[in-house]
Amino acid sequence: MSTSKHDLFKTIAQAHPQLRKSERKVADYVLEHRAKIVQMRIVDLAAAADVSEPTVVRFCRALDFDGFQDFKLNLAQFVGTNTSYQQFRLDSRDSVEQFKEKIFDSTVGNLMRVKSDLDATNLEQAIAALAACKRLDCYGFGASAPICSDAQHKFFRLNISAAAYSDPHLQTMAAVTLKPGDVVIAVSQTGRTKDLLHTTELAMDAGATVIALCPSNTPLAEQVQIPLYIDLDEDKELNTLMSSRITQMVVIDVLAVGVTMKLGEETMIHLKTIKRSLKNLRTPAKRIK
Structure with missing residues (x-):
């Protein structure tokens, strides 16, 4: 698996234009709800992103992971160790849900x-x-x-x-x-x-x-x-x-x-x-x- 855990979210963002429309929905959800994914099952992510479970698998494989579990394992390691995950920027267009996620994610990352x-x-x-x-x-x-x-x-x-x-x-x-x-x-x-x-x-x-x-x-x-x-x-x-x-x-x-x-x-x-x-x-x- 060629994707490094140290640039995981950057990799997702860079791959975004090349993903299928349904896979981009998964990518968008992952980028906006980073900490949640670690605790989710594949069926949960599929439902949250409004796609099928095979689409989630295709999304993971498009990023060169073996499957959802492999992706989730690397995501967990990234959340725990990568400093770019901990840093955030508030945007005036952020919803309450979005800036809540950013603040909690940043705090958890910094603590770790x-x-x-x-x-x-x-x-x-x-x-x-x-x-x-x-x-x-x-x-x-x-x-x-x-x-x-x-x-x-x-x-x-x-x-x-x-x-x-x-x-x-x-x-x-x-x-x-x-x-x-x-x-x-x-x-x-x-x-x-x-x-x-x-x-x-x-x-x-x-x-x-x-x-x-x-x-x-x-x-x-x-x-x-x-x-x-x-x-x-x-x-x-x-x-x-x-x-x-x-x-x-x-x-x-x-x-x-x-x-x-x-x-x-x-x-x-x-x-x-x-x-x-x-x-x-x-x-x-x-x-x-």
């Missing part, structure tokens, strides 16, 4: 990419530093600030003294009062924010360990002791980088779970105590008759 790219050694170092820390500060500006608040919440529940700062003056004052054994989590979508570079440098000068969630090959990634690279493909013209915050929050979850496991049974008992203490704050669930 970061999952495979995260360095296990750096993760282990970050978890070890957090588990041993006496104090945790979380620094971030703009859209990164809510991620820091989430991190504060996660680690506070683990009985770690944690605080989140999104003001440059407060960050500076906090950074210079850190001591060896303390940890900073710095979150940045660009890795180039001057104020964040300044406060993380102050934190390291004070003897703290800095963990950064940021893109690779950026000033922040190169400055800190433990970088956790989050390289995403997104529409840079959007005011909000959509899947950045979701991916960053998942990485925070990974760190929090890692610290919980490292701290052991005592922390698990502490979490159960917190859960019991919150019980009276919730309305009891209705029993299903």
